[in-house]
Amino acid sequence: MNINEEPKNINEKSNSEEGEDTGKEMVPPVANSIHRSSSRPQLDLSGAAIQGNFEERDPTILLPNQSDDISHLALDIGGSLIKLVYFSRHEDRLVNDKRKKSMKERFGVINGNRRSFPILGGRLHFVKFETAKINECLEFIHSKQLHRGDNDNAVIKATGGGAYKFADLFKEKLGVSIEKEDEMDCLVAGANFLLKAIRHEAFTHKEGHKEFVQIDHNDLYPYLLVNIGSGVSMIKVDGDGKFQRVSGTNVGGGTYWGLGRLLTKCKSFDELLELSQRGDNSSVDMLVGDIYGGLDYSKIGLSASTIASSFGKAISENKEIEDYRPEDISLSLLRMISYNIGQISYLTALQLGIKRIFFGGFFIRGHAYTMDTISFAIQFWSKGGAQAMFLRHEGFLGALGAFMSYEKHGLDDLMVHQLVERFPMGAPYTGGKIHGPPLGDLNEKISWMEKFVRKGTKITAPVPMASPRTTGLGGFEAPSSKGDTLRSDESNLNVGVLHLVPSLEVFPLLADPKTYEPNTIDLAEPNELQYWFTVLSDHLPDLVDKAVASEGGTDDARRRGDAFARAFSAHLARLMEEPAAYGKLGLANLLELREECLREFNFFDAYSTIKQRENEASLAVLPDLLMELDSMSEETRLLTLIEGVLAANIFDWGSRACVDLYHKGTIIEIYRMSRKKMQRPWRVDNFDAFKERMGFGENKPPRHKRALLFVDNAGADVVLGMLPLARELLRRGTEVVLVANSLPALNDVTAMELPEIVAEAAKHCDILRGAAEAGGLLMDAMISIQDSPREKSSSTPLMVVENGCGSPCIDLRQVSSDLAALAKDADLVILEGMGRSLHTNFNARFVCDALKLAMVKNQRLAEKLIKGNIYDCVCRYEPAS
Ligand SMILES: Nc1ncnc2c1ncn2[C@@H]1O[C@H](COP(=O)(O)OP(=O)(O)O)[C@@H](O)[C@H]1O
Numbered sequence: 001m002n003i004n005e006e007p008k009n010i011n012e013k014s015n016s017e018e019g020e021d022t023g024k025e026m027v028p029p030v031a032n033s034i035h036r037s038s039s040r041p042q043l044d045l046s047g048a049a050i051q052g053n054f055e056e057r058d059p060t061i062l063l064p065n066q067s068d069d070i071s072h073l074a075l076d077i078g079g080s081l082i083k084l085v086y087f088s089r090h091e092d093r094l095v096n097d098k099r100k101k102s103m104k105e106r107f108g109v110i111n112g113n114r115r116s117f118p119i120l121g122g123r124l125h126f127v128k129f130e131t132a133k134i135n136e137c138l139e140f141i142h143s144k145q146l147h148r149g150d151n152d153n154a155v156i157k158a159t160g161g162g163a164y165k166f167a168d169l170f171k172e173k174l175g176v177s178i179e180k181e182d183e184m185d186c187l188v189a190g191a192n193f194l195l196k197a198i199r200h201e202a203f204t205h206k207e208g209h210k211e212f213v214q215i216d217h218n219d220l221y222p223y224l225l226v227n228i229g230s231g232v233s234m235i236k237v238d239g240d241g242k243f244q245r246v247s248g249t250n251v252g253g254g255t256y257w258g259l260g261r262l263l264t265k266c267k268s269f270d271e272l273l274e275l276s277q278r279g280d281n282s283s284v285d286m287l288v289g290d291i292y293g294g295l296d297y298s299k300i301g302l303s304a305s306t307i308a309s310s311f312g313k314a315i316s317e318n319k320e321i322e323d324y325r326p327e328d329i330s331l332s333l334l335r336m337i338s339y340n341i342g343q344i345s346y347l348t349a350l351q352l353g354i355k356r357i358f359f360g361g362f363f364i365r366g367h368a369y370t371m372d373t374i375s376f377a378i379q380f381w382s383k384g385g386a387q388a389m390f391l392r393h394e395g396f397l398g399a400l401g402a403f404m405s406y407e408k409h410g411l412d413d414l415m416v417h418q419l420v421e422r423f424p425m426g427a428p429y430t431g432g433k434i435h436g437p438p439l440g441d442l443n444e445k446i447s448w449m450e451k452f453v454r455k456g457t458k459i460t461a462p463v464p465m466a467s468p469r470t471t472g473l474g475g476f477e478a479p480s481s482k483g484d485t486l487r488s489d490e491s492n493l494n495v496g497v498l499h500l501v502p503s504l505e506v507f508p509l510l511a512d513p514k515t516y517e518p519n520t521i522d523l524a525e526p527n528e529l530q531y532w533f534t535v536l537s538d539h540l541p542d543l544v545d546k547a548v549a550s551e552g553g554t555d556d557a558r559r560r561g562d563a564f565a566r567a568f569s570a571h572l573a574r575l576m577e578e579p580a581a582y583g584k585l586g587l588a589n590l591l592e593l594r595e596e597c598l599r600e601f602n603f604f605d606a607y608s609t610i611k612q613r614e615n616e617a618s619l620a621v622l623p624d625l626l627m628e629l630d631s632m633s634e635e636t637r638l639l640t641l642i643e644g645v646l647a648a649n650i651f652d653w654g655s656r657a658c659v660d661l662y663h664k665g666t667i668i669e670i671y672r673m674s675r676k677k678m679q680r681p682w683r684v685d686n687f688d689a690f691k692e693r694m695g696f697g698e699n700k701p702p703r704h705k706r707a708l709l710f711v712d713n714a715g716a717d718v719v720l721g722m723l724p725l726a727r728e729l730l731r732r733g734t735e736v737v738l739v740a741n742s743l744p745a746l747n748d749v750t751a752m753e754l755p756e757i758v759a760e761a762a763k764h765c766d767i768l769r770g771a772a773e774a775g776g777l778l779m780d781a782m783i784s785i786q787d788s789p790r791e792k793s794s795s796t797p798l799m800v801v802e803n804g805c806g807s808p809c810i811d812l813r814q815v816s817s818d819l820a821a822l823a824k825d826a827d828l829v830i831l832e833g834m835g836r837s838l839h840t841n842f843n844a845r846f847v848c849d850a851l852k853l854a855m856v857k858n859q860r861l862a863e864k865l866i867k868g869n870i871y872d873c874v875c876r877y878e879p880a881s
């Protein structure tokens with residue numbers, strides 16, 4: 001096809017999009033093993049093989065066909081709740097083909113850091129049950145076969161008093177022995193792990209505002225750990241395994257729940273907590289003003305509204321329990337206990353000279369008012385000198401510690417960048433209460449999810465606010481947040497599933513990984529969140545259509561599509577309500593969440609048909625484009641190539657404006673129109689500096705040795721934009737690595753798809769063919785290369801590597817180890833597209849030269865980021881820093 005011919009309209013539906021199989025799949029469907037959740041109790045040992053060195057003492061055995069075998073379970077059986085942490089293993093990575101192996105052999109890409117982890121990728125799940133309902137817990141363990149472990153004589157690690165109390169019951173019901181672990185050891189091990197390995201674990205909570213605290217691993221100790229369970233333990237922590245229980249109090253979570261139940265007749269802890277949100281404690285508590293005739297006791301700094309005596313009013317009035325509102329009693333009780341714990345914690349920290357206090361235990365229950373009350377107490381008594389911090393995995397410290405006490409699992413060696421937290425939609429993944437057997441398949445999950453969403457909608461309705469403005473004993477104002485965001489345990493998605501991916505690494509070319517922040521847009525700003533929330537919600541129907549079509553448009557696909565839409569909307573609603581619920585929230589997280597959510601409902605590549613169609617159309621005109629480029633002078637060509645990359649970045653199915661545009665013309669028409677509008681200067685234009693570095697100025701700097709090209713979309717973007725640029729670099733003797741997604745996201749090209757595309761392009765171009773051969777790319781491509789020389793090519797190699805993620809954005813703190821290994825010899829990084837170079841990494845600095853290329857396909861972003869307009873372009877060149 002000629003570049004001037006009119007191919008069919010970009011938006012015309014092909015057969016396969018309507019549900020028929022075209023028969024010609026360019027890309028084999030990829031089973032996404034990393035992110036898929038399924039419950040399969042039996043081990044599938046077929047294809048088992050030893051990973052790595054056979055000589056190793058404890059070699060890792062990979063079960064390639066085993067997607068979710070359970071290997072470890074640990075429990076913390078407390079006075080009130082049973083906390084369960086279990087691990088499910090899954091395959092490590094998906095692109096593990098011949099090509100990758102061959103590339104590694106050829107280029108000596110050996111990942112020095114890669115260790116043989118007994119836990120080779122897998123997930124940590126967090127679940128809790130009421131201790132009084134231990135049978136539910138036993139049922140859960142049994143139906144998921146969690147107690148089987150690696151062999152039939154499983155021993156379960158457990159901590160908490162229940163490890164002693166219920167050992168016989170476990171033996172009787174499950175046939176397993178409980179191995180008891182010391183509770184304090186476990187609490188400390190769990191807290192240390194969380195503080196070191198989870199990026200957004202600790203946070204402060206003041207006046208309703210949650211703020212994550214970046215913990216410096218080298219400056220963590222000493223700290224005071226206050227675990228508020230049924231009772232309260234205060235532990236001074238000086239290091240790993242170095243701690244002392246310095247204090248405690250018997251007035252804790254059990255006191256609140258126990259007394260509260262007696263006094264209010266509440267049926268559940270959450271009901272009691274919810275009551276407190278509508279309470280006014282001045283009818284129960286004796287205030288300074290009650291004693292001083294409405295006056296402040298200003299001489300000692302106590303205002304009239306200070307609580308002089310919790311429940312003190314109950315003595316002076318001739319009232320019975322029925323005469324008090326349960327709401328007021330609950331609030332009075334909650335404040336009494338929270339202040340008391342806050343005050344004792346402060347005094348303990350003061351005595352030990354400790355400034356940081358971390359609060360754990362399920363008494364906190366993620367409840368804003370409780371946290372604010374404790375924070376006020378610490379702040380007030382220490383006059384700002386000490387800081388109260390809370391933990392997202394608040395109640396799971398002991399269970400995590402027990403889990404870590406298993407030998408040889410390698411968990412304590414894991415680092416922040418090797419953990420990815422995901423928030424799947426559906427019990428038992430939510431960390432909530434489990435009723436009945438676990439979900440067996442996607443079908444059950446969808447039904448459960450539908451119920452969950454229905455219930456969730458009811459629960460999220462705002463609770464009416466009362467305004468009891470009484471102050472605590474210190475004379476400080478009452479916390480303002482009444483905790484109107486209390487959600488039921490079932491819908492409490494604050495704790496996700498921790499994916500352990502040992503093969504992830506920090507991108508080695510980041511100038512300062514410590515201060516690196518991937519997100520350009522912080523969604524903590526309410527307007528910003530509202531805007532992107534609307535954008536994503538508006539895009540949802542179209543996305544569901546594409547997803548359903550990609551799965552054949554069957555009834556099953558439609559049902560899954562509907563469930564996906566509900567699930568994603570529920571996530572969005574949850575985040576609107578509490579943006580920091582899942583950790584610090586940036587736009588990249590939202591975009592990734594959408595992709596993860598699609599995968600969760602078995603939509604693995606919603607845009608596959610579109611990608612294929614655009615690849616074909618673009619490959620058809622590539623030879624003409626290459627000829628046109630070859631007729632130019634080198635200098636003009638460089639400019640034309642960059643223009644080409646920017647112009648072709650218009651093919652973005654994630655942008656509302658662009659999708660609207662696609663209705664107006666064919667791929668090639670739009671591409672040509674976009675090319676025509678590419679005149680410099682661009683809104684951000686450092687092209688001259690880049691051109692100079694490429695040898696067109698007075699200086700003649702050495703050519704780059706290796707360039708990493710982070711490619712974006714399939715179709716014209718990669719074929720007519722990035723490939724010609726790669727070819728130019730290759731022609732100059734610069735090795736090129738095309739860095740593409742491991743998993744599909746929108747219409748982004750994946751690392752699996754690229755060899756095929758390159759092979760197709762190489763049919764018409766000697767440079768690309770030589771380079772692709774040298775890079776081992778033609779090995780498994782579906783073209784005949786019979787007539788090409790088989791021996792090792794002397795050309796500069798073109799390689800492909802997966803980036804380790806499945807999102808339109810990229811967090812360079814967590815990339816594939818293969819990319820990290822190839823990056824070590826690279827001296828040029830080119831990031832392309834809005835997701836990778838604007839939403840993320842716009843402000844990233846590198847130790848090598850970096851070029852960020854993108855067309856801005858959103859008006860608001862254009863205004864905010866570059867003070868420009870939609871379709872403006874960014875060519876940001878930054879020499880090595
Ligand atoms: N769903 C719940 N049921 C009972 N208590 C809860 C619940 N959610 C939070 N709590 C609070 O958490 C406390 C238990 O905290 P936890 O850290 O699990 O301690 P323990 O190990 O002593 O059970 C309870 O005493 C109560 O105050």
Ligand SMILES: CC(C)(COP(=O)(O)O)[C@@H](O)C(=O)NCCC(=O)O
Nearest residue numbers: 652654655656808833834835836858
């Ligand atoms: C999802 C995207 C980041 C993908 O852009 P790309 O990286 O392909 O250039 C982008 O399409 C986007 O920000 N879309 C949402 C905004 C909108 O519809 O305008």
Ligand SMILES: [Mn+2]
Nearest residue numbers: 712713748808
């Ligand atoms: Mn994209």
